[in-house]
Amino acid sequence: MVLGLLMAITAGSLVSLQNIFNSKVNVYVGSWTTTTLVLGLGALASFMIGFIFEGKSMFNLSNMEIWYWFSGLIGIGVVTCLVQAIKRLGSTYAISIAMTSQLGFALLLDSFGWLGLEKVPFTPKQLIGVLVIVGGIIVFKLGKRKEHHSSKAS
Amino acid sequence: MKGSLFAFLGGAFITFQGVANSRISQDIGTWKTATITQSIGFLMAFLILLLIRNRNWRQFKQVKPLYLTGGTFGAIVVFSNIVAIHHIGVTLTIAALLIAQLSLTFIIDSKGWFGGVEQKMELPQFIGIGMMVIGVLIMKF
Numbered sequence: 001m002v003l004g005l006l007m008a009i010t011a012g013s014l015v016s017l018q019n020i021f022n023s024k025v026n027v028y029v030g031s032w033t034t035t036t037l038v039l040g041l042g043a044l045a046s047f048m049i050g051f052i053f054e055g056k057s058m059f060n061l062s063n064m065e066i067w068y069w070f071s072g073l074i075g076i077g078v079v080t081c082l083v084q085a086i087k088r089l090g091s092t093y094a095i096s097i098a099m100t101s102q103l104g105f106a107l108l109l110d111s112f113g114w115l116g117l118e119k120v121p122f123t124p125k126q127l128i129g130v131l132v133i134v135g136g137i138i139v140f141k142l143g144k145r146k147e148h149h150s151s152k153a154s
Numbered sequence: 155m156k157g158s159l160f161a162f163l164g165g166a167f168i169t170f171q172g173v174a175n176s177r178i179s180q181d182i183g184t185w186k187t188a189t190i191t192q193s194i195g196f197l198m199a200f201l202i203l204l205l206i207r208n209r210n211w212r213q214f215k216q217v218k219p220l221y222l223t224g225g226t227f228g229a230i231v232v233f234s235n236i237v238a239i240h241h242i243g244v245t246l247t248i249a250a251l252l253i254a255q256l257s258l259t260f261i262i263d264s265k266g267w268f269g270g271v272e273q274k275m276e277l278p279q280f281i282g283i284g285m286m287v288i289g290v291l292i293m294k295f
Contacts, residue, residue: 001241001242003237003241004237004238004240004241004242004246004247005238005242005246005250007234007235007237007238007241007247008234008235008238008242008246008247008248008249008250008251008254009250009251009253009254010230010234010254011230011231011234011235011238011251011254012250012251012252012253012254012255012258013254013255013258014227014230014231014234015227015231015251015255016254016255016256016258016259016262017224017227017258017262018224018225018227018228018231019255019259020224020259020262020268020270021220021221021222021223021224021268022221022224022225024217024218024221024268024269025217025221025222025224028210028213028214028216028217029210029211029213029214029217030210032199032202032203032206033203033210033211035195035199036196036199036200036203037222037225038224038225038228039192039193039195039196039199039225039228040192040196040200040225041223041224041225041226041228042188042192042196042225042226042227042228042229042231042232043188043189043192043193043195043196043228044226045225045226045228045229045230046185046188046189046192046228046229046232046233047185047189049185049229049233050183050185050186050188050189053185054183054185054186057183058185058186058189061182063181063182064181064182065181068178068181068182068187068190069190069194070194071171071174071175071178071191071194072190072191072192072193072194072195072196072198073194073195073198074167074170074171074174075167075171075191075192075195076195076198076199076202077163077164077167078164078167078168078171079199081160081161081163081164081167082160082161082164084156084157084160085157085158085160085161085164087157088156088157088160089157089158089161093157093158093161094157094160094161094164095161097158097161097162097165098161098162098164098165098168099165099252100165101161101162101163101164101165101166101169102165102166102168102169102248102252103245103248103249103252104165105165105166105169105170106169106244106245106247106248106249107244107245109169109170109173109244110243110244110245114173115173115174115177116177116180117173117176117177117239117243117244118243120243120244120245125292125293126245126293128289128292128293129249129289129290129291129292129293129294130245130249130289130293131289132285132286132288132289132292133249133252133285133286133289133290134289135285135289136281136282136283136284136285136286136287136288136289137252137256137282137286138282139278139281139282139285140256140260140278140279140281140282140283140286141282142278143276143277143278143279143281143282144276144278145273145274145276145278145279
């Protein structure tokens with residue numbers, strides 16, 4: 001339980017940093033060049049860490065199913081959809097909707113145990129929890145924020 | 155309307171990607187999963203890049219080198235996401251991930267780090283994060 005939470009928090013913190021870094025790259029080279037760079041580096045780093053820990057077994061592809069090769073394309077769907085959504089709605093609304101959808105589908109996938117996941121039985125408590133979290137996202141994203149003009153400009 | 159649909163699908167894809175990765179990792183291991191999914195994504199993005207017109211490689215020089223390294227975090231993100239889903243399920247993983255993501259972005263914004271415009275901490279953001287934590291507690295206890 002604690003390990004799982006720590007891992008999720010690590011992932012979330014790195015996603016936050018990555019979004020900030022990527023958006024700086026995005027300004028100059030556009031979203032597909034940025035995506036290519038980001039996924040290329042991610043693959044390279046994964047391979048190097050894997051090779052350090054697992055050595056030559058990184059080259060063994062005997063347990064691959066055909067569809068495993070295609071799961072990487074989902075990431076392309078993510079980028080395409082988010083870029084289009086942000087262009088049309090602005091990032092505040094687009095990200096609020098995307099995060100809500102992320103949680104909704106998470107609950108759905110847990111409840112049905114699709115893709116061989118361990119089923120997490122659906123309870124009203126879980127639905128209420130998710131609704132409160134979604135409420136939190138909306139308050140966070142739509143709440144007014146003032147820019148602080150006194151110090152360093154970007 | 156179309157924008158909302160894109161956002162909705164984008165969010166769904168993020169969750170499906172995480173779940174697919176954690177399924178695949180059961181057969182081939184976590185690091186291989188992270189390597190393969192990101193390699194295929196890289197190839198596809200590169201293909202799209204070759205097909206579209208507006209490529210501006212030269213502009214890379216304008217970006218601070220530090221910001222170009224963000225992609226490497228992807229290795230740890232995919233790894234942690236898979237381990238978390240195996241341990242605590244998809245919903246709790248995504249909830250904790252989003253809380254961490256929003257909180258850190260909030261802290262970075264309010265300090266004006268990484269050259270951003272300093273944005274004051276306001277009550278709605280505190281309440282929002284508080285509600286998200288309460289939501290997790292409701293789910294778990």
